[in-house]
Amino acid sequence: MAISVKNYTNRFVSIAILIVMAVWAALFYAVIMDEVYDNIDDGLKNQKILIIREAYNNPKLIEESKEFGINQFVIKEVENLQEKVDQNTFSKEFIYMPYDEEEEPYRILRTGFYDPSGKPYQLEIRTSTVEEDDFLLNLAISLLVLYVVIVLSILVINHYILGRAWQPFKQILKNLSKYRFGKANSFVSVESPVLEFNDLNNHISQMIDQNEKVFDSQKRFLENAAHELQTPLAVSINKLELLLENSSLNEEDTVGIVEAKRSLQRMVSLNKSLLTLSRINNQQYAGYESVTINEVIANLLNDYEDLIIYKDIRLDLQQDGNFEVYANPDLMQILFSNLISNAIKYNLPAGELRVRIQSDAAIISNTSQEKALNPEYIFERFYKGSQDHNSNGLGLSIVQTILEKYPFLHIKYSYQNNMQVFEIKKV
Structure with missing residues (x-):
């Protein structure tokens, strides 16, 4: 699941800080304990020197220190010392404390x-040291609190600082989502103090300018080509019709001419559809007025009445x-003409055509030989289903192009009860 770059960064920063603090805590604990024991050992060695000096000056101290007292040392007489006299041996032991009862x-x-007479003695000095388990627990709690404070601080900083820094990027994406081919002004540049965002904005603007140039070139080519084709096509069809009137043609020649026609x-x-698309994209249908779709559909059904009767289609x-709607009446005529003509053209013989008109929607349904169409492709240019190979695949594309001019209108396709259903609805 995709997440925002801010949350993505926070997640990895939090994990990285946790790992770094864990490693740091282990090293810190080892260094601190080493320093603590080093200081304690230095104190014990210093205390040893003081005790030995006092034992030389005051031999009674040896007799008075047979057991641990408040001075926390004991002097014991031994037969001989196996090691050097000044050799120090350190150890850590647990001793019962009445106060803590542990x-x-x-x-x-x-x-x-050795005393002045050369008699050997063993000196044992002890001192309380750090409780490592308590120290480790307190260290862990302190680091946990520190970790929470750092992470919360990062989250707050990222929320305000990074949120503000990324605001231009979000605005660029928002403006880019509004961009449509043929409408260069639909993308608005965003100024930002961040160098990378300014570069991104400039590159997008350059890309849009290039796309617009290509798009304008294609539009001009289609429009010019369609205009240029109109006359030779009309002349060719007229000449073929004149040939068909020649009674001297045999059946084979007649069939060939009919197929050519x-x-x-x-x-x-196809030329007419391309011209329509070109005119729509070139904003040649610019007028707006209140259009009653009921009248548009009624007029279209009246125009197609002969074809409906010929195919024995039941109209409901x-x-x-x-x-x-407030729109261009010619575009509304073209839009519903494409939908109704498709519903008749691809209907079954003795099929059914249903038209439902509501205050905010118009629903056109028809029976057909083909099952559900692919909603991802039916509005693409030159997409053809399997119903009619003679189709140019531009009818629904023209519908979609018209609806892009009116964001308050939306088309929805579905396949219900063995019927193709197209719904134009206000949103």
Whole structure:
């Protein structure tokens, strides 16, 4: 699942900080404990020197220090010392503490010395040290609090600082989503203090300018080509019709001429559709007025009445309200003419054509030999289903192009009860 770049960054920053702090905590704990024990050992060694000096100056101290007292050291007489007298041995032991009623960690120094008479003694000094488990727990709690504070601080900073920094980028995406071919002004440049966003904005503007030039060139080519084809197509069809009137033609020649005429008529239909698309894209249908769709559909059904009767199609017209829009009447005529002509053309013999008109929608349904169409492709140019190979594949594309001029109108296709259903609805 895709997430925003801010949340994506926060997630990895949080994980990275957690790992770094964990490694840092382990090293910090090792360094601190080493420093603590080093300081304690230095204190014990210093205390050893003081005790030995006092034992030389005051021999009674040896007799008075047979057991641990408040000075936390003990001097014991030994037969001999196996190691050097000044050798220090450190250890950590747990000793019961009456106050806490539990064993606490102590650092113990064991060493030896000789009194003035040369008699060996063992000196043992102890001192309370750090409770490592408590220290480790407190360190973990402190680092956890620090981690939470850092992460929350980063989230707050990212929310305000990065949110503000990324605002131009979001605006660029928003403006880019509104861009449509043939409408260069639909993309508005966004100024930003961020160099990368300015570069992105400039590159998008350059790309749009190039696309517009190509698009304008294609429009001019289509319009000019369509205009230039009109006259030779009309002349060719007229000449073929004159040939068909020649009674001396045999059946084979007549069939060939009829097929040629049919192909030219397909070219005329394609040429007319391309001209319509070109005129729509060139904003030649610019007028707006209140249009009652009920009247548009009624007039179209009247025009197609002979074809409906010829195909024995059962017409079911139901008007539950007046569907009115503010648009160009010619475009509304073209839009519903394409939908109704398709519903008749691709209908079954003795099929059914249903037209439902509501106050905010017009629904055109028809029976057909073909099952559900692919809604992802039916509005693309030159897309053809399997119903009629003679189709130029531009009818529904013209419908979609017209609706792009009116954002308040939306077309929805569905296949219900073995019928192709097209709904034009206000949104």
